[in-house]
Amino acid sequence: MLLAFEDEADLAQGLASALGQPLALVRRHRFPDGETRLRLPPDLPERTIVLRGLQDPDAKLAVLLLAAAGARELGARHLTLVSPYLAYMRQDMAFTPGEVVSQRHLGRLLAAAFDTLVTVDPHLHRVATLDEVVPGRRGLALSAAPLLGAHVARQVPDALLLAPDEEAGQWVRAAATAHGLDHAVCRKQRHGDREVDVALPDADVRGRAVVLLDDVASTGRTLIAAAQGALAHGAATVDVAVSHALFVGDAYAAVRAAGVRHIWSSDCVPHASNAVSVVPLIAAALRGLA
Numbered sequence: 001m002l003l004a005f006e007d008e009a010d011l012a013q014g015l016a017s018a019l020g021q022p023l024a025l026v027r028r029h030r031f032p033d034g035e036t037r038l039r040l041p042p043d044l045p046e047r048t049i050v051l052r053g054l055q056d057p058d059a060k061l062a063v064l065l066l067a068a069a070g071a072r073e074l075g076a077r078h079l080t081l082v083s084p085y086l087a088y089m090r091q092d093m094a095f096t097p098g099e100v101v102s103q104r105h106l107g108r109l110l111a112a113a114f115d116t117l118v119t120v121d122p123h124l125h126r127v128a129t130l131d132e133v134v135p136g137r138r139g140l141a142l143s144a145a146p147l148l149g150a151h152v153a154r155q156v157p158d159a160l161l162l163a164p165d166e167e168a169g170q171w172v173r174a175a176a177t178a179h180g181l182d183h184a185v186c187r188k189q190r191h192g193d194r195e196v197d198v199a200l201p202d203a204d205v206r207g208r209a210v211v212l213l214d215d216v217a218s219t220g221r222t223l224i225a226a227a228q229g230a231l232a233h234g235a236a237t238v239d240v241a242v243s244h245a246l247f248v249g250d251a252y253a254a255v256r257a258a259g260v261r262h263i264w265s266s267d268c269v270p271h272a273s274n275a276v277s278v279v280p281l282i283a284a285a286l287r288g289l290a
């Protein structure tokens with residue numbers, strides 16, 4: 001059985017159909033004081049999958065952990081969390097004394113609640129595998145990059161795939177290699193939440209159809225800086241492809257206003273820019289785990 005929340009019903013429906021499993025939505029009642037009452041199907045199968053993307057994580061985590069604990073009481077012995085977007089992965093060290101290493105602690109909380117964790121393009125920097133994030137549990141990190149690469153190759157066959165920073169190099173290389181596209185990697189310096197500088201690579205972007213590919217678009221400032229740089233260096237067009245379309249606040253409009261032609265994303269995070277579905281990818285991975 002797949003358990004999901006109503007705000008991710010489309011993704012859940014697609015995943016349940018692909019798996020041939022029944023879907024049940026967690027029923028929620030929000031009390032006036034801000035607490036939530038949860039209701040799950042009373043007889044859960046031994047193997048239960050919970051779908052919960054962790055964009056806007058602070059609003060979701062308490063309810064997710066309560067749902068997992070409740071699911072165990074109702075019969076689920078093996079619980080898999082499918083979190084297409086896994087939050088807090090970037091806070092993987094104490095950058096200043098006293099800073100909480102959220103990646104480590106969220107990983108431990110999820111490891112206490114779930115047996116298996118499946119996600120897509122987690123932002124792992126200083127740890128090599130998702131297994132390390134959920135100690136003693138199985139962690140499976142899938143990638144939407146080849147799917148995005150296929151979409152880009154269909155839409156812009158002569159694209160130059162550009163990673164806006166070194167960390168995105170891994171996804172750009174995967175996508176470019178799978179589809180025979182040219183690629184290059186920019187260098188980024190972050191000065192604040194919304195202040196970034198992006199230096200273009202030596203590769204000549206003049207007259208090229210540049211497609212920026214990254215894991216996350218949050219404030220969009222990384223994409224904006226890279227797009228402006230590419231256009232200033234003579235790129236013919238700039239499009240964007242991202243795994244996780246967070247696009248907080250004015251981000252989406254601001255990226256478009258920077259001269260970006262198309263914005264494509266995977267449906268890890270429900271958004272108007274969704275152009276590629278990760279449902280078959282996740283379904284195949286779950287079948288492989290069964």
Ligand code: R5P
Pocket residue numbers: 123164165167168193196214215216217218219220221222223
């Ligand atoms: C970080 O290095 C990620 O790969 C993204 O580049 C970053 O999270 C994007 O953030 P923003 O959209 O706020 O610039």
